[in-house]
Amino acid sequence: MKQVTKVVFLLNVTKVGDHACYKASNLVVVDIPEGITIIGDYSFLSFSSLKHIKFPKSLTSIGMNCFGYCSSLEQVDLLHTKVQQLGDYAFFDCRNLRDMTVPDSLQTFGNHVFHECYELIPLHIDVSEEYVSDEESDEERVNVTSQVIAHLRSLQS
Structure with a gap:
């Protein structure tokens, strides 16, 4: 059985669908094109x-559990994107993720986005009054910065 090592997206594609690259675990680099x-x-x-x-x-x-369990991933730079939403568990258990920048x-900011990302210490958030969903809260929106800081503190203990 051949192993998938490269994924090419067609020019007019605007969405990478749910489960799109299922079982292509040998990919080392993913280049998601403009559009x-x-x-x-x-x-x-x-x-x-x-x-x-x-x-x-x-x-x-970025959808729910989109990059979950990507254990070799070390850096994610979203600064130059227009990302408005990070789904629940988007980077769950990316154990070697060390640097994350968001625009x-x-x-x-979904629930447990960085759960079990033990190496993630510098998280660069360039937001002023942005919010995170919280399934355990009666409030609909919770400040992103307080949630992320609480999460990072729990990682350090």
């Missing part, structure tokens, strides 16, 4: 060899 606005749920789940992702400026949404366009 893609949404990366669906579980699209790159369990890509244990994935080390680098190039995100397009057009990107607005000021971020509006929705």
Whole structure:
């Protein structure tokens, strides 16, 4: 059985669908082209060899558990994208993720986005009054900065 080592997106594609790259765990680099606005749920789940992702400026949404269990991933730079939403568990258990940068366009920060990302210490958030969803809260919106700081403190203890 051949192993998938490269994924090519067609020019007019605007969304990477849910479970799009299922079982392509040997990919090392993912280059998502300009024009893609949404990366669906579980699209790159369990890509244990994935080390680098190039995100397009057009990107607005990263789905639930999209990059969960990408254990070789060390850096994610979304600063030059238009990302407004990080879905629940988007980077769950990315154990080697050390550096994360998000843009000021971020509006929705899902639950447990960085759960079990033990190496993540510098998290660069360029937001002023952005919010996170909280399934255990009666309030609909919770300040992103307080949630992330609480999460990072729990990682250090």
